[in-house]
Amino acid sequence: MxxxxxxxxxxxxxxxxxxxxxxxxxxxxxxxxxxxxxxxxxxxxxxxxxxxxxxxxxxxxxxxxxxxxxxxxxxxxxxxxxxxxxxxxxxxxxxxxxxxxxxxxxxxxxxxxxxxxxxxxxxxxxxxxxxxxxxxxxxxxxIEPTACAIRGVKRCGMQIGDKVLIIGAGVSGLLFSQLSRLWGASLVIATDLVEYRLRMALEFGADAVVNAKAQDCETQLLEATGGAGADLVIVTPGSVAAMQQGLRLAGKGGNVLIYGPLPPGGTLPVEVHDLLFSEKTLVTTYSCGPDDTRTALDLIRRDRVRxxxxxxxxxxxxxxxxxxxxxxxxxxxxxxxxxx
Ligand SMILES: [Zn+2]
Ligand SMILES: [Zn+2]
CATH class of the missing domain: 3.90.180.10 (Medium-chain alcohol dehydrogenases, catalytic domain)
Incomplete structure (x- = not known):
């Protein structure tokens, strides 16, 4: 073969x-x-x-x-x-x-x-x-990529009404934007550097998009959230800069889900002062279990996830x-x- x-x-x-x-x-x-x-x-x-x-x-x-x-x-x-x-x-x-x-x-x-x-x-x-x-x-x-995102959503502590920022509007970002809606997010904002992907994000669940190349994410986000910042930031690229941006853009009490990995030995400098006094939580997720694949298939077959x-x-x-x-x-x- x-x-x-x-x-x-x-x-x-x-x-x-x-x-x-x-x-x-x-x-x-x-x-x-x-x-x-x-x-x-x-x-x-x-x-x-x-x-x-x-x-x-x-x-x-x-x-x-x-x-x-x-x-x-x-x-x-x-x-x-x-x-x-x-x-x-x-x-x-x-x-x-x-x-x-x-x-x-x-x-x-x-x-x-x-x-x-x-x-x-x-x-x-x-x-x-x-x-x-x-x-x-x-x-x-x-099915498998959706299942991985489902596991991420289950682990990240999203609550009904949360305002969610998704960094990276590739296929994972678009799955996360749809799942965030299903989980009850009141606002989903996606950010990316590529205009095409931002257009797709609007088609696949995002309420608003920010072109990180042309616009200032922080200003846009604070405006959209009434100054509170994001309750949850999902960082899809395996990039230190994106992770740090995610930590910065999470509001007080907010969670940051790290989805894309770094190579072995890769480290992420974190400003612990802000992390602690703002009670931000860093969450990770890896792959998915047989429970998640079944949920993914159910959501896809019923077009809940498009x-x-x-x-x-x-x-x-x-x-x-x-x-x-x-x-x-x-x-x-x-x-x-x-x-x-
Ligand atoms: Zn994979
Ligand atoms: Zn085992």
């Missing part, structure tokens, strides 16, 4: 490898679409695994079943979650699924940018979900390098998917 193997950002090769053989409890899935995630573009992350077949947001058809698999038949349309927790370890018992050692193992082989993936038995058991008829494969690639229009570009397996370059520019694109 064909795979796109990543050797480096400017070196992704189309290669032939044997299709995976499956064992008891496992499933072979023919990949029809796989989202390109921001993490695939982080060179510190991808390069440390290279050479590697990236892609962890696959959806497709069930192609073969290992012995003992129940609930699936060949031809079923499915979402595959690459991560599942064990449910019984210390972290799982506290609901911190993404800290579970089992969760940290990758449950799909070789990776989503391939014609077929083998899905490990425990993943088949807990987090392979049937896609409803009306939901296309491209939109279904947004995914139509979020996928802006599709590329074949032989074009992954181009796809990555386009997504990394972060200009007139939102979700980029690979369609083997």
């Amino acid at each position: 064909r795979v796109a193997k990543y050797y480096g950002r400017d070196d992704v090769r189309l290669e032939q490898i044997p299709a995976p053989e499956i064992g008891p409890g496992e499933v072979l899935v023919q990949v029809k679409a796989c989202g390109l995630c921001g993490s695939d573009l982080m060179e510190w992350y991808a390069d440390s695994k290279a050479p590697v077949v990236l892609g962890h947001e696959p959806v497709g058809f069930v192609s073969q079943l290992g012995s003992g698999v129940q609930g699936f038949t060949p031809g079923d349309r499915v979402f595959v979650h690459h991560h599942v927790p064990c449910f019984v370890c210390h972290y799982c018992r506290r609901g911190n699924y993404s800290s579970c050692p089992t969760f940290r193992e990758n449950g799909i082989y070789p990776g989503g940018f391939a014609e077929y993936v083998r899905v490990r038995a425990i993943n088949v058991q807990w987090d392979v979900l049937h896609l409803p008829d009306g939901l296309g494969f491209e939109e279904a690639t947004l 995914t139509k229009g979020l996928v802006t570009h599709r590329f074949g397996l032989d074009e992954v390098e181009r796809a990555m370059r386009l997504a990394a520019q972060a200009t007139e694109s939102l979700k980029v998917v690979i369609t083997p």
Whole structure:
């Protein structure tokens, strides 16, 4: 079968490898679409695994079943979650699924940018979900990103009526703006440097937008919130400057959710005086559990979270390098998917 193997950002090769053989409890899935995630573009992350077949947001058809698999038949349309927790370890018992050692193992082989993936038995058991008829494969690639945002919203302590500022109007920002509305935010403001993304933010849940290149975010925000600042700031880029801006723009008693990571060793200078006397809270979130993927699918299938229009570009397996370059520019694109 064909795979796109990543050797480096400017070196992704189309290669032939044997299709995976499956064992008891496992499933072979023919990949029809796989989202390109921001993490695939982080060179510190991808390069440390290279050479590697990236892609962890696959959806497709069930192609073969290992012995003992129940609930699936060949031809079923499915979402595959690459991560599942064990449910019984210390972290799982506290609901911190993404800290579970089992969760940290990758449950799909070789990776989503391939014609077929083998899905490990425990993943088949807990987090392979049937896609409803009306939901296309491209939109279904947004189940995992939506689930990650749902986990972020659950962790960040958003309350009904909150005024929310979202830094970064990429696909995560647009999912957060929709979810904030669902969670009862009274005002959602999105900020970005790219005019196209701000226009999209207005279509996908933001009440107002601020072009951080042309306008002063602080003035705009204070005006919109009657001087109070944001009750919640969601920082989607993995950037120190954006995180510091988020801390500054959170109002007294406000929470700041850090969504995009920094490389290992990356530090964030924080003015503790302001943090403490303003009772601001820094919250982080990482990935999502099988509860979140189900919630995401429910919200997407009922159009509570709108995914139509979020996928802006599709590329074949032989074009992954181009796809990555386009997504990394972060200009007139939102979700980029690979369609083997
Ligand atoms: Zn991802
Ligand atoms: Zn566990």
